[in-house]
Amino acid sequence: MPQVSLTVNGTQHTIEVENRTLLVEALRETLGLTGTHVGCDTSQCGACVVHLDGVSVKSCTMLAVQVDGARVTTIEGLAAADGTLHPMQEMFREHHALQCGFCTPGMVMSAVDLVQSHPEGLSEHQIRDGLEGNLCRCTGYHNIVKAIAAAWPLMHGKTQAAAE
Amino acid sequence: MPFEGIGASVRRKEDVRFLSGHGNYTDDINRPGQVHAFIKRADRPHAAINGIDTAAAAKAPGVVAVFTGADMAADNVGGLPCGWQIHNKDGSPMAEPPHPVLAIGKVRHVGDPVAVVIAETRQAAKDAAELITIDYTDLPSAATLKDAVAPNAPRVHDEVAGNVCYDWHIGDKAMVDAAFAKATKVVKLDLTNNRLIPNAMEPRAAIGEWDTSSGDYTLYTTSQNPHVIRLLMGAFVLHIPENKLRVVAPDVGGGFGSKIYHYAEEAIVTWASAKVRRPIKWTAERNESFMSDAHGRDHVSTAEMALDTDGNFLALRISTLANMGAYLSTFAPCIPTYLYATLLAGVYKTPLIYCEVKAVFTNTVPVDAYRGAGRPEATFLVERLVDVIAHDTGKDRIAVRRQNFIPADAFPYQTPVALQYDSGNYQATLDAALKAADYAGFEARRTAAKARGKLRGIGVSTYIEACGIAPSAVVGSLGARAGLYECANIRVHPTGSVTVFTGSHSHGQGHETTFAQLVSAQLGVPIEQVEVVHGDTGKIPFGMGTYGSRSLAVGGSAMVKAMDKVIAKGKKIAAHLMEASVDDIEFADGKFTVAGTDKSKALAEISLAAYVPHNYPIEELEPGLEETAFYDPKNFTFPAGCHVCEVEVDMDTGVPEVVSFVAVDDVGRVINPMIVEGQVQGGVAQGVGQALLENAVYDAQGQLLSGSFMDYTMPRADNVPNIKVATEVTLCTHNPLGVKGCGEVGAIGSPPAVIGAIVDALRDYGVRHINMPATPGKLWSIIQSGRPAMAAE
Numbered sequence: 001m002p003q004v005s006l007t008v009n010g011t012q013h014t015i016e017v018e019n020r021t022l023l024v025e026a027l028r029e030t031l032g033l034t035g036t037h038v039g040c041d042t043s044q045c046g047a048c049v050v051h052l053d054g055v056s057v058k059s060c061t062m063l064a065v066q067v068d069g070a071r072v073t074t075i076e077g078l079a080a081a082d083g084t085l086h087p088m089q090e091m092f093r094e095h096h097a098l099q100c101g102f103c104t105p106g107m108v109m110s111a112v113d114l115v116q117s118h119p120e121g122l123s124e125h126q127i128r129d130g131l132e133g134n135l136c137r138c139t140g141y142h143n144i145v146k147a148i149a150a151a152w153p154l155m156h157g158k159t160q161a162a163a164e
Numbered sequence: 165m166p167f168e169g170i171g172a173s174v175r176r177k178e179d180v181r182f183l184s185g186h187g188n189y190t191d192d193i194n195r196p197g198q199v200h201a202f203i204k205r206a207d208r209p210h211a212a213i214n215g216i217d218t219a220a221a222a223k224a225p226g227v228v229a230v231f232t233g234a235d236m237a238a239d240n241v242g243g244l245p246c247g248w249q250i251h252n253k254d255g256s257p258m259a260e261p262p263h264p265v266l267a268i269g270k271v272r273h274v275g276d277p278v279a280v281v282i283a284e285t286r287q288a289a290k291d292a293a294e295l296i297t298i299d300y301t302d303l304p305s306a307a308t309l310k311d312a313v314a315p316n317a318p319r320v321h322d323e324v325a326g327n328v329c330y331d332w333h334i335g336d337k338a339m340v341d342a343a344f345a346k347a348t349k350v351v352k353l354d355l356t357n358n359r360l361i362p363n364a365m366e367p368r369a370a371i372g373e374w375d376t377s378s379g380d381y382t383l384y385t386t387s388q389n390p391h392v393i394r395l396l397m398g399a400f401v402l403h404i405p406e407n408k409l410r411v412v413a414p415d416v417g418g419g420f421g422s423k424i425y426h427y428a429e430e431a432i433v434t435w436a437s438a439k440v441r442r443p444i445k446w447t448a449e450r451n452e453s454f455m456s457d458a459h460g461r462d463h464v465s466t467a468e469m470a471l472d473t474d475g476n477f478l479a480l481r482i483s484t485l486a487n488m489g490a491y492l493s494t495f496a497p498c499i500p501t502y503l504y505a506t507l508l509a510g511v512y513k514t515p516l517i518y519c520e521v522k523a524v525f526t527n528t529v530p531v532d533a534y535r536g537a538g539r540p541e542a543t544f545l546v547e548r549l550v551d552v553i554a555h556d557t558g559k560d561r562i563a564v565r566r567q568n569f570i571p572a573d574a575f576p577y578q579t580p581v582a583l584q585y586d587s588g589n590y591q592a593t594l595d596a597a598l599k600a601a602d603y604a605g606f607e608a609r610r611t612a613a614k615a616r617g618k619l620r621g622i623g624v625s626t627y628i629e630a631c632g633i634a635p636s637a638v639v640g641s642l643g644a645r646a647g648l649y650e651c652a653n654i655r656v657h658p659t660g661s662v663t664v665f666t667g668s669h670s671h672g673q674g675h676e677t678t679f680a681q682l683v684s685a686q687l688g689v690p691i692e693q694v695e696v697v698h699g700d701t702g703k704i705p706f707g708m709g710t711y712g713s714r715s716l717a718v719g720g721s722a723m724v725k726a727m728d729k730v731i732a733k734g735k736k737i738a739a740h741l742m743e744a745s746v747d748d749i750e751f752a753d754g755k756f757t758v759a760g761t762d763k764s765k766a767l768a769e770i771s772l773a774a775y776v777p778h779n780y781p782i783e784e785l786e787p788g789l790e791e792t793a794f795y796d797p798k799n800f801t802f803p804a805g806c807h808v809c810e811v812e813v814d815m816d817t818g819v820p821e822v823v824s825f826v827a828v829d830d831v832g833r834v835i836n837p838m839i840v841e842g843q844v845q846g847g848v849a850q851g852v853g854q855a856l857l858e859n860a861v862y863d864a865q866g867q868l869l870s871g872s873f874m875d876y877t878m879p880r881a882d883n884v885p886n887i888k889v890a891t892e893v894t895l896c897t898h899n900p901l902g903v904k905g906c907g908e909v910g911a912i913g914s915p916p917a918v919i920g921a922i923v924d925a926l927r928d929y930g931v932r933h934i935n936m937p938a939t940p941g942k943l944w945s946i947i948q949s950g951r952p953a954m955a956a957e
Contacts, residue, residue: 020287033185034185035187037365038367038447040450041450042872042874044874045450045873047365075185083184089183092183093176093180093183096842099418099672099843099846100366100417101182101187101415101417128881128882129882131880132880132882134881136881137364138365139842139846140845141880141884142849
């Protein structure tokens with residue numbers, strides 16, 4: 001079986017995987033990082049989004065062997081080591097942007113990348129557009145959009161909410 | 165009863181674990197020595213099984229065992245039971261054909277489980293399942309309601325003539341017919357309620373484990389009601405007594421009804437875990453969710469309203485065909501009857517109602533409750549009919565509603581279809597919603613949209629629903645095979661913190677917070693010191709679970725009762741410690757006080773005395789401070805309200821966009837407004853999904869075409885508008901909290917508001933009704949074929 005070396009949430013791992021093992025399977029089953037979820041089998045739902053070298057990817061759409069040498073951040077690695085939540089996590093909590101919590105890890109990881117990649121600001125339209133790849137069945141998205149808009153100024157060190 | 169602090173938007177206690185990836189969902193659990201199951205399912209809608217060859221699969225790498233229906237039958241495994249029996253018009257019981265866990269003799273829908281492969285890894289099990297050969301003889305199938313009721317239709321079950329599960333009715337047909345004979349005007353509407361696939365984001369999963377030492381079974385499962393699963397699977401399927409079976413439903417990623425039912429896979433992994441003597445995990449792939457989770461809705465109806473000269477509703481007559489799918493799911497028979505027809509009065513004083521419902525088997529996935537369950541179907545029918553009445557009689561649809569509303573001073577109000585509404589104020593929610601939506605200013609927005617090439621319309625729905633399910637004796641008389649009370653245990657620990665054990669189950673509703681608020685308010689304990697435990701039959705005395713917006717109204721009421729008992733006992737302890745009469749002890753804000761004095765003891769002092777009973781009335785009182793209560797509701801609760809939707813339809817493409825949505829709901833007393841708002845918004849998104857996007861589609865043979873997220877249109881962030889939510893409050897009169905329930909109002913009230921808006925947008929194109937989903941193609945065709953009166957402009 002192929003060996004893959006990767007850094008996950010700052011920790012170096014070398015794991016054996018099948019050729020066909022998906023990144024999400026390696027994370028969940030081999031490394032025991034069950035915060036990343038599998039909600040579909042067609043790369044539609046986005047519950048499995050993680051950051052690969054700082055960019056969001058659907059970890060069900062990558063083979064584990066493709067990430068050899070890469071740096072992966074999962075939802076477990078987003079908060080500070082002392083448990084202090086990332087501003088996006090804080091804003092999701094503040095704005096009740098999660099209910100059952102199943103889509104949440106992927107939603108948060110997508111949202112972080114969305115905000116990071118838009119330093120110029122984010123309109124509500126852009127946020128909704130940017131969430132196209134993440135399904136939520138509980139919230140109706142309303143509060144997720146609010147949370148992301150509220151996280152933008154916190155993440156970019158600005159005081160004004162960009163979405164307004 | 166002190167309820168200070170209730171009404172605050174307390175941030176959720178459960179959020180941090182979900183936000184940091186530390187939720188504990190069934191598929192996150194791995195048991196020592198665990199193996200994996202993969203289910204071989206029917207790839208065709210209807211076929212006789214001549215033989216199943218599992219030899220090659222059994223020899224495949226990593227395979228531990230392969231089982232078929234014959235193996236389960238040989239072990240005396242029962243079929244999946246149905247929890248509700250409906251009776252036909254003639255009093256005979258409904259047809260209740262067997263529902264084998266693994267198919268025996270025939271497969272009846274795409275996705276019907278035929279065999280299970282158990283292997284060291286999920287992939288090995290899946291690979292081996294490819295090696296199973298099933299010798300089928302295809303049979304003609306009944307894929308739709310229309311096909312199934314056609315003369316000489318293929319029979320889904322050989323023993324069920326005409327595929328009719330039951331032919332049921334409610335109301336006085338003779339009186340209704342007489343009213344129609346005398347009516348000045350009759351308005352008729354044919355409509356369908358589209359079939360939906362629930363699609364909770366967490367696919368179903370189950371882990372069965374048999375303890376070789378004790379012989380006990382444990383089932384971890386994605387369930388909304390673990391005790392019900394224990395009861396059904398233990399008593400009817402696997403014949404395991406309750407004391408030997410523990411069912412755990414840990415964090416569950418959404419349910420919307422689809423995780424109420426007892427499913428085959430739960431029985432398969434539990435039974436097989438003892439066979440192979442290892443824990444077995446099964447997790448659905450999403451394509452399996454599409455073809456094995458119970459679907460929702462799927463009604464075809466004709467509705468007629470008899471009117472007098474002044475436009476008063478005289479009588480309502482309805483005939484409905486309801487799809488049951490291939491087998492009866494756990495609560496399927498009650499959905500198109502007691503959760504549907506009993507709501508057909510809506511918010512109107514229609515004096516006479518008659519409804520007949522024919523429930524029909526088809527070669528499709530079983531249909532059962534999906535968010536709202538029967539009530540969205542009733543609401544869609546009534547509210548669409550009211551709009552069409554306004555259209556056909558040339559009246560204003562708001563005026564038609566106001567004229568026929570049950571007035572605010574008419575409660576309790578007995579409807580002609582069994583229910584007695586306890587409270588409500590439909591004018592108030594209508595007024596508030598119209599104001600919030602600026603209904604009066606709409607025509608200016610319509611005109612402005614026209615200039616942009618958009619057809620803008622506004623729709624209104626004034627709905628009611630029945631929640632807080634339900635008085636056990638009542639539902640028992642209607643065919644329920646279970647009681648529908650709830651249980652709560654309140655444990656005050658020696659140092660004064662509190663654990664609540666509830667039979668309700670949270671799968672997104674925020675119970676860990678709302679229930680903690682209740683306890684904090686009533687016992688005066690800081691919310692951080694209240695822990696809510698749910699979802700484990702090994703910890704919780706009993707429970708009927710969460711569905712039908714019942715958790716606060718029934719589960720919360722059970723907590724209030726249990727806390728009343730805690731306080732009553734605490735008063736006796738306090739009286740002893742403070743050398744006062746029990747009658748003089750008052751309890752408020754976490755303190756027992758001797759009335760008229762400054763003598764008081766905190767709850768923690770009382771609980772410490774209860775567990776360290778050195779100075780204690782031990783002759784009269786047992787030590788400890790823990791109480792259990794069961795609450796059986798006296799009536800349903802009746803949330804109601806008004807939803808107003810505005811849409812714009814692109815004149816060139818037919819693409820509809822919901823541009824504004826206002827919901828004003830009366831859900832009774834609100835404990836946590838933030839959570840209520842979130843529940844309504846989520847429900848509205850599902851209602852918008854039903855109205856514009858979602859549709860389960862089978863081909864003529866019964867192959868599921870909308871079998872993945874590539875084919876079934878789930879609402880995405882850019883399909884749903886911001887949803888403005890407000891509440892008006894009339895208290896429920898018969899539960900101690902005055903609460904009604906908020907989980908389903910969004911999905912119930914919204915579809916007719918959306919369709920009303922679409923029809924209004926297309927008012928110049930000669931349409932009076934459009935069935936759901938109102939897809940761009942459907943709307944484009946209407947725009948193209950219609951010759952609007954104003955088209956010449």
